[in-house]
Amino acid sequence: MSPAFPVPLSGQPNVKLWAHEHEIEQAALNQLRNIARLDPVRRVAVMPDVHLGKGATVGSVIAMEDAVSPAAVGVDIGCGVAGVKTTLRAADLPDDLSGLRSAIEAAVPVGFKVHKNEVDTRRFGGAIESQSHRLWAGAEGLRADVTRAMSRAPKAIGTLGGGNHFIEVCLDADDAVWLTLHSGSRNIGKELAERHIATAKGLPHNRDLPDRDLAYFLAGSEEMDAYLYDLRWAQDYAAHSRAVMMALVRGVVAERFPRVGFTDEINVHHNYVGSETVDGNEYVVTRKGAIRAGSGDLALIPGSMGTGSYVVRGLGDPESLYSASHGAGRRMSRTAAKRTFTVDDLRAQTDGVECRKDAGVVDEIPGAYKDLNRVIEAQSSLVEVVTHLRTILCVKG
Incomplete structure (x- = not known):
């Protein structure tokens, strides 16, 4: 039987946890308390894959009234x-999937690589082609100056990146x-976010925050309007990039x-903003490491290279x-994982998976992540399992 969640964060009844406090690192708990103390924050939901982030905690869903914090995305x-x-x-x-992995790569x-030229989406037609036209038309209205990053952005569409990003072939039940x-959103989303965070930090109402990284914009301001325009464009860029990438893999x-x-x-x-109604109240809801889990919403919750x-x-x-969790969530930092595990450990923990098994991805070893099955069990009131996907091939940057 799954635990009786949610539970309130001690001293902060407007913060509901789908994990026990003793399972969450102290620094992340401190972050959650700082978030809850922000004037516009009304409710915070904390997912079972919660862990420390910059400003706002990864695995947090924050409902703000007439305000938005870029760090909460x-x-x-x-x-x-x-x-x-x-x-x-x-x-x-085939029994040997190495050829398929090489073809996908x-x-x-x-990693840091991009396409030699912008992907011609006319070859895919349909929704992907129309999305491409809308995306680049919208880019003309971006408010932040990201000219240098934008020069690379068209070639970065349909590319994977590194870290915990992946392409997998899996088998269901x-x-x-x-x-x-x-x-x-590759580098362009990062460039946009960092410029708006810097703007938010300079606003008078953010001078006495418990954490300057939690600086926020107020509704009706030019700064919030500019951020939301750029953010929505970056969200569209990311979704379009995944669609193009999936089309390439399908090919x-x-x-x-x-x-x-x-x-x-x-x-x-699972990193985005939406204007949503909850219990009759209108909020700006930010999800940082969380998916929307409205009634009937279909989604994926991934684990790690081996799970x-x-x-x-x-x-x-x-x-x-x-909302629900976006994955298993890290249980140790990348630095700690590299200190703790070896390439031999990686080979053992990814046995049966066609993937990289070298020092460059040791920080992505399954042992560096929380137990995905326990994470799913903790949120049995939030989502129902359709099927489990077992990884048999994994591409990493």
Whole structure:
């Protein structure tokens, strides 16, 4: 039986936790208390994958009245996950998946790499082509000066990045093959976020905050209007990038399996802002490391290189601000993971997964993350499990 969540944060009844306080690092608890003390904050929901972030805690959902804090979204604006079910079965795949991994890595630049030229989305047609036209038309209205970053942004569409971002081939409970990926707005979202955070820090009402990184904008101000325009554009950029990347991966798979079909597409943010109504009240809701889990919402909650992902459906719990976790969540920093684990540990923990097994990704080892199954169990009132996806191939930057 799952724990009786949520529980209030001690001393802060407007903060509800889907984890026990003793399971959360002290620095993250301090962050949550700082967030709760901000004048415009009305409610905070804390997911079971919670961990320390910059300014705002990763795994936090914050409802503010007539205000928004850029740090409550994070700098990778629009970061999220995408997935698609294929008509392939496990038996259709070769025993050796190294060739498939190499082909995906050839089609999708990883790490700091970008495409040599902007991806011609006319080859995909339909929604992807129309999204591309809208995206670049909207870029003309960006308020922050990101001229240098923008020069690279068209070539970065449909690229993976590094860190915890991934492309995976997985098997569901019925041995059907899924394609999943995790990526964000690449450098352009970071550049936009950092410029608006700097602007917020300079506003008079933010001078006496418990943490300057929590600086916020007020509704009706030019600064908030400018931030929300740029943020929404970056969210669209991230979603479009995932759509293009998934189209590229689908193309690789279709080349090897010409009769393959694709269904059940998912593409959701887990670092974003929405204007939402909760219990009859209008809020600006920020999710930093959290997905929307409204009634019937379909989403992905990934784990790590060796643990796969869960396909979930939201149950629409207003106590969580209609939210759920975005993943397993780190239980140790990248530096600590590199000190703790070796390449041999990585090989052992990713046994059976076609992936990199070198020192460059030791910080992404499954042991550096929380137990995904426990994270899912803790939020059984927030989402129902559709199926578990077992990773058999993982591409990392």
